[in-house]
Amino acid sequence: MSRFLLALIAALAVAVPAQAERVKDLGTFAGIRxxxxxxxxxxxxxxxxxxxxxxxxxxxxxxxASRFGxxxxxxxxxxxxxxxxxxxxxxxxxxxxxxQRIDVTVAxxxxxxxxxxxxxxxxxxxGADGQIYAMAQGSxxxxxxxAEGADGSKxxxxxxxxxxxxxxxxxxxxxxxxxxxxxGLTFNLAKSDFTTSERVASAINGRFGAGTARALDAVSIAxxxxxxxxxxxxxxxxxxxxxxxxxxxxARVIVNARTGTVVINSAxxxxxAAVSHGRLTVRIDEAPRVVQPAPFSKGETALEPSSQLxxxxxxxxxxxxxxxxxxxxxxxxxxxxxxxxxxxxxxxxALKEAGALKAELIIL
Numbered sequence: 001m002s003r004f005l006l007a008l009i010a011a012l013a014v015a016v017p018a019q020a021e022r023v024k025d026l027g028t029f030a031g032i033r034x035x036x037x038x039x040x041x042x043x044x045x046x047x048x049x050x051x052x053x054x055x056x057x058x059x060x061x062x063x064x065a066s067r068f069g070x071x072x073x074x075x076x077x078x079x080x081x082x083x084x085x086x087x088x089x090x091x092x093x094x095x096x097x098x099x100q101r102i103d104v105t106v107a108x109x110x111x112x113x114x115x116x117x118x119x120x121x122x123x124x125x126x127g128a129d130g131q132i133y134a135m136a137q138g139s140x141x142x143x144x145x146x147a148e149g150a151d152g153s154k155x156x157x158x159x160x161x162x163x164x165x166x167x168x169x170x171x172x173x174x175x176x177x178x179x180x181x182x183x184g185l186t187f188n189l190a191k192s193d194f195t196t197s198e199r200v201a202s203a204i205n206g207r208f209g210a211g212t213a214r215a216l217d218a219v220s221i222a223x224x225x226x227x228x229x230x231x232x233x234x235x236x237x238x239x240x241x242x243x244x245x246x247x248x249x250x251a252r253v254i255v256n257a258r259t260g261t262v263v264i265n266s267a268x269x270x271x272x273a274a275v276s277h278g279r280l281t282v283r284i285d286e287a288p289r290v291v292q293p294a295p296f297s298k299g300e301t302a303l304e305p306s307s308q309l310x311x312x313x314x315x316x317x318x319x320x321x322x323x324x325x326x327x328x329x330x331x332x333x334x335x336x337x338x339x340x341x342x343x344x345x346x347x348x349x350a351l352k353e354a355g356a357l358k359a360e361l362i363i364l
Contacts, residue, residue, distance in 0.1 A: 195247035
């Protein structure tokens with residue numbers, strides 16, 4: 001295990017006083033959320049990296065041309081190497097008003113190789129209800145790069161078939177949140193925890209009076225509030241800035257088996273256990289020898305293989321984990337036997353199976 005990793009884990013293991021957190025950092029009010037928008041459009045102005053004669057791109061261009069009174073001849077599919085069919089997505093933030101601008105993401109859906117240098121033609125963005133909420137248009141900013149040589153060799157950096165248009169859409173319709181006229185307010189925690197839910201309700205009652213809030217479950221806190229947007233805006237602002245000490249998270253050990261990364265939170269404890277961990281190394285050395293024939297023997301020079309096998313077993317002393325050790329004790333004990341991240345994973349899995357590890361072991 002690297003010294004940096006051990007230093008990092010040891011630093012996290014140092015006991016620190018619990019820090020107060022703002023309620024706004026723990027969750028959100030029900031109904032105050034963003035909405036996803038999606039639409040189909042055409043990107044033009046590409047440098048020969050478009051969809052060419054892909055059927056739905058041709059249909060899209062015909063539809064676009066018809067809006068300007070142009071009619072393409074029937075039965076003719078023009079080559080559209082400078083155009084590409086794309087899907088456009090955006091997030092409509094809560095309380096967004098008509099005229100405000102939002103960012104959009106554009107991604108090719110056909111065989112376009114790159115959208116670099118392209119411009120999105122005006123197209124509508126619709127919500128899940130099929131209504132139009134924004135109109136998008138503008139020049140793309142593409143972070144990827146693609147190039148291809150005459151001999152077929154090519155290079156691609158990042159993803160040139162997708163890009164973004166900052167402030168590329170204007171909001172045309174607002175989404176009603178209903179927070180001003182609802183029967184009450186509900187605050188939902190981002191992570192379920194009964195203790196944190198109860199502490200948030202207690203903090204709200206301490207500020208606005210007993211009975212104002214009650215914890216419904218490990219996520220939701222119901223809040224009694226007078227109707228009216230102005231009244232509730234002030235109340236929600238004060239609630240968001242209340243500070244509480246959130247509950248300690250459940251004890252977890254996260255192991256990424258692919259990278260060897262191990263993350264242990266400070267709540268992890270182990271019961272009494274004795275651990276011995278050894279390592280077996282098999283080494284094969286090849287030292288082929290050149291064999292020369294005797295003079296005038298009509299023999300041929302030959303290569304004679306020579307292999308040497310060595311088996312080495314590293315024996316580490318058994319170490320004892322006393323009842324209820326904390327993270328720093330676990331790190332110190334494992335570091336004492338020189339365990340690598342892979343060895344640490346094996347030890348933690350064995351402790352879990354033995355019932356000594358008082359934590360949830362999650363293997364990614």
